[in-house]
Amino acid sequence: MYSSNTQRLAAILTAQLNVVSLAQVIAAGCDPGLPAREVAAGRWRLLARRIYLAGDEEPTLLQRAWCGQLIGGPGSIVSGALACQMRGVADSPGVTAVVLLPAERRRRGEDAGYATRRTSSRTDCFSAPTSCLRAVS
Numbered sequence: 001m002y003s004s005n006t007q008r009l010a011a012i013l014t015a016q017l018n019v020v021s022l023a024q025v026i027a028a029g030c031d032p033g034l035p036a037r038e039v040a041a042g043r044w045r046l047l048a049r050r051i052y053l054a055g056d057e058e059p060t061l062l063q064r065a066w067c068g069q070l071i072g073g074p075g076s077i078v079s080g081a082l083a084c085q086m087r088g089v090a091d092s093p094g095v096t097a098v099v100l101l102p103a104e105r106r107r108r109g110e111d112a113g114y115a116t117r118r119t120s121s122r123t124d125c126f127s128a129p130t131s132c133l134r135a136v137s
Contacts, residue, residue, distance in 0.1 A: 005029035013054050019066035022050035061086055064097055072099040 008028035012020055026032050035052045038044035045053040047067040053059050059067065061082065068078040077083075081094030 016066050016070075017060070017063050018054040019047065019059070019063050019070065020052055020054065021070045022052070024070075025052075068097045068099040072101050075102040076100060 005028055009020070009025060009030050012024050012028060020035075022032065022035055025034055035044060035046075038054070039046050039052065042056055043054070045056060045059070047053050047059060047064075048071055051067050051070050053063060053067075064082060065078045065086065068082070069076060072078075077100040078097060079100050080096070080098030081090050081092065082097040084090035085092060085094075
């Protein structure tokens with residue numbers, strides 16, 4: 001039988017297509033070292049700082065979008081070529097996924113393959129459908 005912590009983590013992974021942040025692992029009551037051990041064992045992949053894919057395969061477009069959403073946090077929007085390809089507008093997701101942050105939020109550092117931009121307007125961009133990108137809290 002699985003522990004309630006493992007069940008909480010499994011529910012997050014299911015809801016977010018196997019993409020999870022370290023903060024969510026900890027909030028589920030699991031050991032903070034779990035993701036590092038899973039990466040070392042080859043069962044998980046590190047997608048960005050403190051964001052993991054539970055699996056060893058290349059992330060899908062939607063999993064990349066989840067990663068972007070977790071990078072940006074509440075109120076952020078995945079935009080740019082990745083969002084355009086998800087909507088059928090672009091042929092390629094591009095090298096860098098763009099994450100639009102609310103103007104009042106700052107993010108330190110960079111994550112390979114992701115760029116963050118602060119914006120006060122949420123109506124001037126192609127964005128991924130945000131209804132499918134609500135992170136589990």
